[in-house]
Amino acid sequence: MGCLVTLGLSAGMAVAQDDAARDAIAERLKPVGELCLQGEDCGTAMAAASSGGDSGGGAIDGEGIYNNVCMACHETGAAGAPVRGDEAAWSERTGKGFETLVSHAINGFNAMPAKGGNPGLSDEEVQAAVAHLVDPVMDVPAQESGSDSAEGGEAMASAEPATAGIDGEAIYGSVCMACHDTGAAGAPKRGDAEAWAPRLEKGTETLYSHAINGFNAMPAKGGNPNLSDAEVQAAVDHLIGSVQ
Structure with a gap:
């Protein structure tokens, strides 16, 4: 009986060793990667x-x-x-x-x-x-x-102009067009490069300031105090965009 038990244990150990050896061989033979082509579910x-x-x-x-x-x-x-x-x-x-x-x-x-x-x-x-x-x-x-x-993305976001996403053309059409499309009250007309040349030389920031605070016959914010400074700037950008 003792011999039979010993033989049984030996056989079990041999099977376990064979399985371990096969696993080790499979691991060594495993490819370093898998070929995956366009269109396959990889x-x-x-x-x-x-x-x-x-x-x-x-x-x-x-x-x-x-x-x-x-x-x-x-x-x-x-x-x-x-x-x-x-x-x-x-x-x-x-x-x-x-x-x-x-x-x-x-x-x-x-x-x-x-x-x-x-x-x-x-x-x-x-x-x-x-x-x-x-x-x-x-x-x-x-x-x-x-x-x-991530830090670079935050810096880019903070560097976006204040007018980003504001429809300057629509604001211009509702507030500024009456004078700057007709030349009323001496306003320089949109697209008139000659009329705008000396004004552009003063710089965009000066033009923003004039539009926000008023200048000569032009009232502050085109007469609409409800506009934010950024909205006025967006309208100015549209106004001078054709002559820059």
């Missing part, structure tokens, strides 16, 4: 494979994303993909500029699916992967970190 299978970057802040790991998503084609030339480091294959493409290459990677191009088939990637992560891909064959612009990009 996102579900690959969504968990990527995101080597941290879009919340800090530098994005473009190399890690490239290895997970892009390597299968760009290391082998599959589906006509230019191989990383092949200057001859990349020369025409790099001539279009880095931004164009990033746009192709984000939106898809020829056989390459959008974002390499992984819709879970952010545009910044794709850009970082492209930067790693083309680094051997072109000068890559400096990449912003996630936090730098």
